[in-house]
Amino acid sequence: MVDLPRHNANFCATHLQQLCVRQVQRAISDFSMFDDSARILVAVSGGKDSLALWDMLVELGYRADGLYIGLGIGEYSEESHRITSAFATERGLTLHTVDLRDEHGFDIPTAARATRRVPCSACGLSKRHIFDRETTRLGYDVLATGHNLDDEAAVLLGNTIRWDVDYLTRQYPVLEAGHGFPRKVKPLARLTEREMAAWCVIRGIDYVVEECPMAIGNRHSGYKETLNEMDERSPGTKASFYLGFLDRMAPLIRSTPASQGAPEACPSCGAPSSSSETPCAFCRLESTASAHEPVPVRMVLNRTARRAFDAQWGEE
Amino acid sequence: MIVRLRQPRREVEMAGGRAAYAVLHDLGLSREGHLIIRNGTLVPSDTMLEDGDVVEIRPVISGG
Numbered sequence: 001m002v003d004l005p006r007h008n009a010n011f012c013a014t015h016l017q018q019l020c021v022r023q024v025q026r027a028i029s030d031f032s033m034f035d036d037s038a039r040i041l042v043a044v045s046g047g048k049d050s051l052a053l054w055d056m057l058v059e060l061g062y063r064a065d066g067l068y069i070g071l072g073i074g075e076y077s078e079e080s081h082r083i084t085s086a087f088a089t090e091r092g093l094t095l096h097t098v099d100l101r102d103e104h105g106f107d108i109p110t111a112a113r114a115t116r117r118v119p120c121s122a123c124g125l126s127k128r129h130i131f132d133r134e135t136t137r138l139g140y141d142v143l144a145t146g147h148n149l150d151d152e153a154a155v156l157l158g159n160t161i162r163w164d165v166d167y168l169t170r171q172y173p174v175l176e177a178g179h180g181f182p183r184k185v186k187p188l189a190r191l192t193e194r195e196m197a198a199w200c201v202i203r204g205i206d207y208v209v210e211e212c213p214m215a216i217g218n219r220h221s222g223y224k225e226t227l228n229e230m231d232e233r234s235p236g237t238k239a240s241f242y243l244g245f246l247d248r249m250a251p252l253i254r255s256t257p258a259s260q261g262a263p264e265a266c267p268s269c270g271a272p273s274s275s276s277e278t279p280c281a282f283c284r285l286e287s288t289a290s291a292h293e294p295v296p297v298r299m300v301l302n303r304t305a306r307r308a309f310d311a312q313w314g315e316e
Numbered sequence: 317m318i319v320r321l322r323q324p325r326r327e328v329e330m331a332g333g334r335a336a337y338a339v340l341h342d343l344g345l346s347r348e349g350h351l352i353i354r355n356g357t358l359v360p361s362d363t364m365l366e367d368g369d370v371v372e373i374r375p376v377i378s379g380g
Contacts (some may be wrong), residue, residue: 211377
């Protein structure tokens with residue numbers, strides 16, 4: 001049994017699963033994400049959201065395979081890979097794996113240090129590039145990611161605080177294919193983080209509970225905490241903020257596919273890029289990071305994150 | 317009762333006879349950001365926790 005204040009009710013295991021499945025079906029249907037025959041590639045990290053999404057899509061009868069990216073974030077990545085591989089093996093599912101260090105000569109801690117980027121920025125850039133490339137290369141119809149309602153509400157809050165109109169016009173549970181990019185969907189957009197964690201507990205799904213050490217204390221987490229504080233005082237605020245945006249604001253401001261840029265091809269890797277003259281952002285990152293000595297995770301953590309990392313994984 | 321916390325993993329001993337939401341409050345943790353798992357079973361936050369219970373307070377927020 002779990003309490004879901006936004007629904008003003010407690011849910012038993014059976015009804016929580018019904019709620020989650022219905023919300024995913026509604027998202028798939030309302031946003032025309034894909035049809036029954038689609039070949040779906042699920043971006044899996046070993047965390048609750050991506051494994052729950054994969055579990056639900058398979059349960060609903062969709063043809064869904066997984067893609068895991070080895071980011072080289074020390075023991076955290078090792079545990080993520082072990083858990084994801086075990087999930088796939090136990091269910092007889094197909095899991096594709098790309099290892100950044102093996103295939104591109106760098107890992108995320110090294111990329112962060114070499115480029116002086118925030119680790120989450122280097123990580124996001126690398127994941128987006130590889131997810132797009134592999135979805136197209138392997139011939140899947142759509143890439144599904146485990147972004148949940150909390151993720152999207154936090155992004156919406158950040159975009160709104162900055163009045164980043166460009167990002168606001170593109171914030172939607174479906175990104176259409178175009179300009180060499182695959183179709184991308186977020187079937188968990190109507191479900192909260194807490195509901196996804198409850199799904200995993202009830203279904204006996206082993207997942208990485210600990211936070212990525214490089215994401216501890218980042219701005220995105222801060223937005224989530226702020227929204228959760230508001231939700232504690234007034235349950236449903238977070239869902240109302242995001243789902244209301246989708247329902248009433250997004251239709252007014254959504255950009256058309258034609259206005260979305262990236263019509264050129266990267267001269268180095270051929271991926272969609274803003275220029276055919278200079279390498280894309282990922283190729284530039286790869287070039288700089290792969291020439292740098294490998295950097296241990298601990299070296300790129302702030303003081304708070306390093307304390308948490310040492311307590312969780314032990315000092316390196 | 318034994319209360320197991322994450323990030324980092326640790327255990328604290330607390331007196332029973334209190335609702336789970338009160339334990340969360342004492343620890344400065346939000347209900348929306350956590351699940352309560354008592355003796356291996358998911359429970360609502362108005363559940364009374366008793367001496368002898370083993371309670372996991374599992375965070376659900378991920379920052380990626």
